[in-house]
Amino acid sequence: MTGPGKDFPILAKEIYGKRLVYLDNAATSQKPNSVIDTISDFYRSDNSNIHRGVHYLSEVSSERYEEAREKVSSFIGADEPAEVTFTAGTTDSINQVARSLEPVLRGNEVLITGVEHHSDIVPWQLAGARLRAIPMDEGCDLLTDSIEITDRTKLIAVSHASNVLGSVNPVREVTRIAKEHDIPVLVDAAQSIQHIPIDVKDIGCDFLAFSGHKMYAATGIGVLYTSERFSEIMPARGGGGMVDKVTLEGTTYLKPPLRYEAGTPHIAGAISIGAAIDYMQGIGMDKIRRDEHEVYSYARERLLETDGVTVYGNTGQMCGSISFNLENIHHYDTGMILDKMGIAVRTGHHCAQPLMRTLGIEGTVRASFALYNTKDDADALIDGIGKVRMMYS
Incomplete structure (x- = not known):
């Protein structure tokens, strides 16, 4: 592992024999060695x-x-x-x-x-x-x-x-x-x-x-x-x-x-x-913001381009979290299947029930990013979503 990720020992962990892709940073971030x-x-x-x-x-x-x-x-x-x-x-x-x-x-x-x-x-x-x-x-x-x-x-x-x-x-x-x-x-x-x-x-x-x-x-x-x-x-x-x-x-x-x-x-x-x-x-907060924005924007664009995926929210400035759902697939099922691929996301209402009622949904899948996430992590998420949709097709 290169870049900041090398400083976070848990990211070397394998989940079900797969590389850990940790995309639950809005819940809690991983900790560097220091x-x-x-x-x-x-x-x-x-x-x-x-x-x-x-x-x-x-x-x-x-x-x-x-x-x-x-x-x-x-x-x-x-x-x-x-x-x-x-x-x-x-x-x-x-x-x-x-x-x-x-x-x-x-x-x-x-x-x-x-x-x-x-x-x-x-x-x-x-x-x-x-x-x-x-x-x-x-x-x-x-x-x-x-x-x-x-x-x-x-x-x-x-x-x-x-x-x-x-x-x-x-x-x-x-x-x-x-x-x-x-x-x-x-x-x-x-x-x-x-x-x-x-x-x-x-x-x-x-x-x-x-x-x-x-x-x-x-x-x-x-x-x-x-x-x-x-x-x-x-x-x-x-x-x-x-x-x-x-x-x-x-x-x-x-x-x-x-x-x-x-x-x-x-x-x-x-x-x-x-x-x-x-x-x-x-690292520098300005560099963190720039690097995260690049990965975050890449992941968001790939999700928006993926058939059968609804992405929620669209404001002038965004960071950290992306919430989405797969057509005709419950968010909980999506999260459980992604977990078996080593991809950690969050599902549910995310302690924001009034927002869910406004959106007219019960919950979402949430992928959230940190300074150690990469475009490879975003690609792994998109590939995982593709496999989830194949299972339900």
Whole structure:
């Protein structure tokens, strides 16, 4: 194996005697040796709880943890590391915002898009908010001119890229409109952080959420960026490590970001995000975007050219995921047969049931790409689809 793929040991694995073609990156990405080694090295050499400890290992672990925070801050263009909170993932990040803003959201409205993951739907409902979707056209492109903000609109929550379609939403335009009405914006970057260079100041969002495991880092770790104007909202969780003074009568909290990180965090996970950022920056985000776009566009065009295949979504910018169905063949059956050929794809509604209802379908086959995928992988997918169709002919 050549190119970046050589850095990912799992890609040398055979599935049912076939070369692994891993096209389920929107669910989770594989990990390069440098990230695997970083996690192993931490547990082998530096493992200790962070902050407050006065002994050597605690100080080293704390330093590595905070270095990871600094890397994330720089990677997303934040003003300072204090704007970066480590969470358990994108879902956890969004839930923390929903819980912190619940007094404002309850009984009011959150604007979302019609392509949102359930993680950007359910937390707002749990906070007591009413949801309204920004209109989109038949290709699932947002109609930003149709954004309607009312007195009850208290937040706009929008995915940067759809986990189903790969459509990239115009988040800068959304935040521009929101600022005209002094409405905060949360951007779910779970499906874009690994594909597109991101600058939170350029986007203009107040919150940005993403997961480590989709950007070549560990599972169970994520990030919540919070802009300065929301830097001291009420914590969503309480416990050790986030307090200044505790009495039976009341508690005061530390300054951000520690006030939002109650309990022992996923220390190795945070450090793994730092290692993943080092890996991606070693390649260059612009190069990653160009190389992925070439493979992604090639795969999409080949699918569009294939008889009996319906491809969903068509917007001005797309990345990562491609959803499709084969005529008269259930998406689950397609995925199961492709698996026997060593091709890993995802099937189902992809935690986006409202979008499936809009499209008038129950689910899709989803092929999703990462920096290690090649045109050979796309060809293998097309060949596999041909074999599936032959079996049902």
